[in-house]
Amino acid sequence: MRGLSVAVEHRQGAFRLEAAFEAEGGVTALFGRSGSGKTTLINVVGGLLRPERGRVVLDGEMLVDTEARRFVPPHRRRIGYVFQESRLFPHLDVRANLLFGRRLARGTDGISFDDVVDLLGIVPLLARHAAGLSGGERQRVAIGRALLARPRLLLMDEPLAALDVARKAEILPFLERLRDLGIPILYVSHALSEVGRLADRIVVMEDGHVAAAGPVDEVSARLDVAALRSAREAGAILTARVEAHDPGFALTQVVTEAGPLYVPLLERPVGASLRILVSARDVTLSLYPPKGTSALNVLAGHVAEMGAEVAGDPTMEVRLVCGGASLVVRLTRRSLAEMDLHPGTSVYAAVKSVALLD
Amino acid sequence: MRGLSVAVEHRQGAFRLEAAFEAEGGVTALFGRSGSGKTTLINVVGGLLRPERGRVVLDGEMLVDTEARRFVPPHRRRIGYVFQESRLFPHLDVRANLLFGRRLARGTDGISFDDVVDLLGIVPLLARHAAGLSGGERQRVAIGRALLARPRLLLMDEPLAALDVARKAEILPFLERLRDLGIPILYVSHALSEVGRLADRIVVMEDGHVAAAGPVDEVSARLDVAALRSAREAGAILTARVEAHDPGFALTQVVTEAGPLYVPLLERPVGASLRILVSARDVTLSLYPPKGTSALNVLAGHVAEMGAEVAGDPTMEVRLVCGGASLVVRLTRRSLAEMDLHPGTSVYAAVKSVALLD
Amino acid sequence: MTDWLTPDEWAALRLSLLVAATGTLASLPPGIGIAYLLARRRFWGKSMLDMVVHLPLVLPPVVTGYLLLLGFGRRGLFGAWLAEIGIVFSFRWTGAALACAVMGFPLLVRALRLSIEAVDRRLEQAAATLGANPLQVFVRVTLPLILPGVIAGMVLAFAKAMGEFGATITFVSNIPGETQTLPSAIYTLTQIPGGEAGAMRLTLISIIVSMAALLMSELLARGVARRLAA
Amino acid sequence: MTDWLTPDEWAALRLSLLVAATGTLASLPPGIGIAYLLARRRFWGKSMLDMVVHLPLVLPPVVTGYLLLLGFGRRGLFGAWLAEIGIVFSFRWTGAALACAVMGFPLLVRALRLSIEAVDRRLEQAAATLGANPLQVFVRVTLPLILPGVIAGMVLAFAKAMGEFGATITFVSNIPGETQTLPSAIYTLTQIPGGEAGAMRLTLISIIVSMAALLMSELLARGVARRLAA
Amino acid sequence: EAPTVFAAASLKNALDDIAGSYAKEGKPAPKVSYAASNTLAKQIEQGAPADLFFSADLDWMDYLAKKDLIQPDTRVSLLANSIVLIAPKDSKAEVKMGPGLDLTAALGTGKLAMGNVEAVPAGKYGKSALEKLGGWAGVKDRIAQAESVRAALLLVSRGEAPLGIVYATDAAADANVKIVATFPAESHPAIVYPVAITKDSRNPDASALLAYLRGPTAKAAFEKQGFTVLNRSATAAQ
Ligand SMILES: Nc1ncnc2c1ncn2[C@@H]1O[C@H](COP(=O)(O)OP(=O)(O)OP(=O)(O)O)[C@@H](O)[C@H]1O
Ligand SMILES: Nc1ncnc2c1ncn2[C@@H]1O[C@H](COP(=O)(O)OP(=O)(O)OP(=O)(O)O)[C@@H](O)[C@H]1O
Ligand SMILES: [Mg+2]
Ligand SMILES: [Mg+2]
Secondary structure: OOOEEEEEEEEEOOEEEEEEEEEOOOEEEEEEOOOOOHHHHHHHHHOOOOOOEEEEEEOOEEEEEOOOOEEOOHHHOOEEEEOOOOOOOOOOEHHHHHHHHHHHOOOOOOOOHHHHHHHHOOHHHOOOEHHHOOHHHHHHHHHHHHHHOOOOEEEEEOOOOOOOHHHHHHHHHHHHHHHHHOOOEEEEEOOHHHHHHHOOEEEEEEOOEEEEEEEHHHHHOOOOOHHHHHOOOOEEEEEEEEEEEEHHHOEEEEEEOOEEEEEEOOOOOOOOEEEEEEEHHHEEEEOOOOOOEOOOEEEEEEEEEEOOOOOOOOEEEEEEEEOOEEEEEEEEHHHHHHHOOOOOOEEEEEEOHHHOOO | OOOEEEEEEEEEOOEEEEEEEEEOOOEEEEEEOOOOOHHHHHHHHHOOOOOOEEEEEEOOEEEEEOOOOEEOOHHHOOEEEEOOOOOOOOOOEHHHHHHHHHHHOOOOOOOOHHHHHHHHOOHHHOOOEHHHOOHHHHHHHHHHHHHHOOOOEEEEEOOOOOOOHHHHHHHHHHHHHHHHHOOOEEEEEOOHHHHHHHOOEEEEEEOOEEEEEEEHHHHHOOOOOHHHHHOOOOEEEEEEEEEEEEHHHOEEEEEEOOEEEEEEOOOOOOOOEEEEEEEHHHEEEEOOOOOOEOOOEEEEEEEEEEOOOOOOOOEEEEEEEEOOEEEEEEEEHHHHHHHOOOOOOEEEEEEOHHHOOO | OOOOOOHHHHHHHHHHHHHHHHHHHHHHHHHHHHHHHHHHOOOOOHHHHHHHHHHHHHOOHHHHHHHHHHHHOOOOHHHHHHHHOOOOOOOOHHHHHHHHHHHHHHHHHHHHHHHHHHOOHHHHHHHHHOOOOHHHHHHHHHHHHOHHHHHHHHHHHHHHHHHOOHHHHHHHOOOOOOOOOHHHHHHHHHOOOOOHHHHHHHHHHHHHHHHHHHHHHHHHHHHHHHHHOO | OOOOOOHHHHHHHHHHHHHHHHHHHHHHHHHHHHHHHHHHOOOOOHHHHHHHHHHHHHOOHHHHHHHHHHHHOOOOHHHHHHHHOOOOOOOOHHHHHHHHHHHHHHHHHHHHHHHHHHOOHHHHHHHHHOOOOHHHHHHHHHHHHOHHHHHHHHHHHHHHHHHOOHHHHHHHOOOOOOOOOHHHHHHHHHOOOOOHHHHHHHHHHHHHHHHHHHHHHHHHHHHHHHHHOO | OOOEEEEEHHHHHHHHHHHHHHHHOOOOOOEEEEEOHHHHHHHHHOOOOOOEEEOOOHHHHHHHHHOOOEOHHHOEEEEEOOEEEEEEOOOOOOOOOOOOOOOHHHHOOOOEEEEOOOOOHHHHHHHHHHHHHOOHHHHOOOEEEEOOHHHHHHHHHOOOOOEEEEEHHHHHHOOOEEEEEEOOHHHOOOOEEEEEEEOOOOOOHHHHHHHHHOOHHHHHHHHHOOOEEOOOOHHHHO
8 A cells, every 4th residue: 555644643732733634645735824734744754753643654654643553753754854954964064964864875766866965956065065065956956865875755844945036946846857756745835836846745734733634736826725715826727638839939738627738848848748837826717718828827717706805805706617627816805896706707717828837 | 416336445364355246225145055155245334244355335424434444343334144053141031131222222113023034934833942943043032133133234155055955935925025125135045036026136156256236127028148047047137017917816916017917916006117037048039929728828929148068068049129118038959949949030938927037 | 068078088089170170260261261262262372371271181280289389389480479469379279279270171162173174264354343342253253152161171170180299299288177179189198008989988079979970960951052953 | 293192191091091991982882781671671670770770870880890890800799700710801902892891881871772662663673574583683774773871871881981080990909010000000190299281291192082083973974864864 | 286197098097096195185186197208209399288287107207308398306206017918718828928028929820019119118028028028920910900009908998909019907807818928027128107297387286296106195096096106206217
């Protein structure tokens, strides 16, 4: 039985963790506000914290079972961990940090050292000591170190928070490749764009418990999860299939259940499937089919659900159904009134091309 | 003479810092990729690093002058510092951490303790020890600690990177208030949205030197600064004046040089001036005036400058001139071709309302 | 209890406690100062200072005691001079405290130095940016962070003082009620026929005292550790 | 040089170096083990163990020597048993090394313990998640991080061994060429009227040796510190 | 005011007794500092507040006399002791004491325990006795030199050494050793314990105490510990 299954309780001072979730292969995002218990939860999975009660099962192996007094120590779990604060070994140089787990791990499979350092852009750092690295450099080395230990599950605690957007954009496809290589990832993040791009499933934490969990497509379109709403970037994730390539404009046409869309040119064969995030703020609604605009992607649909009005917030969310898929749109209440939108109203959703996966 | 003036050179291993910039009151953003020297530069300003050559002048006081062998030690600079890695005192509880500098600072002015802890949402943490805090909690305490020391300049090294979007949204207005209280801030960030919102001036670092510096409005619209381009969120910052309030829809109408815009309801009197970020990806162009759409804000203008095409990148940036102001728009090359845009083409820019300051 | 110990032995116990406590406490401030210098500063003669601090460890205690006698005795270099300002060590309990302080000094300084070197200097920098001058940084950040080292150093110095007699007896002799500490008394008992039982009894007492000090220090250290724990 | 020292004194110097080095090195592994237990584990009898480790500091050296004799002498508890498997301490240099190891043990253990307590356990956790078992974590992370403590502890133990004679002479006596170490020789000279000059000469030599060891340790420590520096 | 006595540590038993009875007679009980004779002598040299110096051998008394730190006219060689050859109590060793003394057979592969032959008085006496009797050459490389005569006794008592040379006073008090033979008095310099009032003594009670030490009560106490009390005068000792 592949996959991770967690159901634990733990008390830490006044904070109480009581969380249960399941995750199969692929990337599971842990999403939630500061202090909601994300780090605590992955510490339990990684074996750094022994929960007071509960079980953790990975690929059918019982890692923690408090009733049976079973607790597999971290070094026998083969679970990689990229910590929120990098935790590089100060007595080793970057290369030795990277190779620390590599040497301990049996086998020769997995990503190659050269690939990792190239991609993370840390080749010039290899001979340096951990102490002199910048914040972002440290975090990149930490990612490499965890990867090179050939983990069977990777825990990542906000690995990209210290990185600039360009660096993030370089590393994300790499993490995608890991996912595709079959290394499941539990990924803590505040950024729904990262989450949407990488994750198959999402677990939303609120105050120590799981507020919502499930496939990203479903959960991300839910208007009732406060943590998502406040993320402002909430959007919907769609599954897409590559339809055609247009190298001239560096575009690829994909087909989703909501309709055809253009995304930046992908190096995937026609017929390959992928997932895309349509961020709520990247959708503009109009009552008539727009023409002569820079919006490349226009989907026809109708209003399915209206989010709650929040006093003082000029915006609200609306869920559309376009074809067989949901989209979330954030628009001002004023526009809503001017356009006289109600459940059932037919609309055209103009999706800004750059908001799609690049 | 108010303001900060820095012109320094320093070598650190293979890395060479050679940077000069000026900053008056308000917020100056330090923007740049990982490893570009942002932390090194503010360490020089804070007095944690003694540069090999150069000068640092704050409000007319010479803090560093290597030629005159002058070096004012950090504790005499009254420069607050929020570190990238929080650096809370592990032997003190949160309250004592917060009050550490407070007690040393003379005077009674400045922000009140209660205000700070309320706003940062750390009231429940006050009696806790620093060790048990979550990543985001630590960072909030660090911000409070620096603020309470009544600094005359505040250095912030990615203070919000570890925070969730909602928490960020709460803290940003607070930092704005500091700016308005007259405490200048040097603010390192990767997020142009934060930068645009807070900063008056921006200094873009590239590989140890200043690639661009100047008022945010000017620099942010420049298409030639690679660091900005790769941030993807590049946009233009506009100065605006409050024109009217519409409490019903929770909107405020403001007037910019580019034309009138709706923004979420502001608690500022009519006539007050403010600044807004129009993110490049939040603008959709059309050749005809759009109608019946959810885009509340439409500005008329013409194409002024076309950015460079980057091989493999389906998008490119275009600078518009609308009235007396510049806007940056990111659109696909395909749209560009379909719309047949050239410098001089008249266009309508639909600005998604939620992309404005909230 | 009173049957357990002769009056002289009682006096020796009291004196030992006084001497060990005084010696340990008095050596703490200079110990911290020197440990700080050795850990943090580079200066001319640093190796020299380091060596001098370690000397009492390297020298046979008798030699240390003899040097103390030469230096701080009534006719000694500093002794004569200090006597003028009213500080007399020779053949007083203060001399025993000085001997214990000197003998324990290397242990104290090393523990402190090790702790100071382990302090995360970024925390001290943070304190400086909050307006703390170097002294305030030391008192409010460094010192609390090295408390485990302070405790360890004091325990070592105290234990050493409870066991020290070679330098003490050489420097201030073995005068009951004045300079006869517990270890000197034990030593004397080992030198006479039939003294073994008495020596063992006093040794036990000295062990009990040190055990108490040790336990107290462990409790203290545990409290400190809890406060610093991650 | 040869004029400087009599053959017996040469022998004493050589022996002192051998004894101090052997004692220090041999006590390192158990020292690390016990320091680790004391720093990290909670177990029944921990205070007891702590006390036993500190005993040689608390007891007058003569008493320690006496106890060693009782335990490891030819007819001692362990001595008789060890003799059967060929390990003999009495009147051998190995006995002197044992005495030095025991006397330096509390100093070594304290320094190690202090360092172990200062190690950031989050780094050890990180190593565990990378697949290192507890032993590997210790060898590859903890040990390198406590190197400053190892060096400090060894310096203390070595210096102590260079100065120790009370326990040594009581345990294994003072046989020139076999158990007469430098401090024993110095001690003997201090007991002879007019022996001061000779004692001072030997003391100087012992200082020079320790100074060399100290300098070497400082260089080592500086190297280590540079590697760990921020 | 109570006088301060600096006395060799081996005198502790006797002097504690004497101090007790002295105090019972209503006199100020003396304070006695016990340490090695050399230590005490050097302390007196450095101005220690001692009124009486009671040494375990002549050398250190002579040392102070030479430096003019004692009052020569008060000096008395008060006690005498003898040295004996001892063995663990279960030992079968037999030695014929006298000229031509040979300890090698009795030693076997073991060591001869004695006080340091240069520094410790009992060691010095033992060495000269062995030299005089001709046994020195055979054992001189087989000597375990202890830091004090007590430590030498301990080595024999614990069975570490098969033979040892200690004072009769020490041997008598240890049940684990037996006296194999007593060295003839003429085989070594006289083992005497001289006492004198120091030059710096300002204590008027010092001479009274010295007189008491030479008195009958003290004599009994010394003899109880196995010392021989001498009745020679100070000058005679020289
Ligand atoms: N040792 C402790 N004692 C008491 N409370 C603790 C302890 N450790 C963690 N907590 C609390 O548990 C809660 C969850 O912490 P956790 O680190 O899991 O949060 P998080 O979701 O990772 O937050 P962030 O995004 O800020 O890193 C926090 O409120 C934290 O203060
Ligand atoms: N002690 C040092 N020795 C050598 N190089 C160093 C040292 N300290 C910093 N550097 C290098 O200097 C460069 C600038 O570092 P800095 O910390 O200023 O970067 P940064 O812009 O803050 O990056 P980030 O966004 O990742 O925090 C980096 O490449 C770093 O590796
Ligand atoms: Mg966290
Ligand atoms: Mg940085």
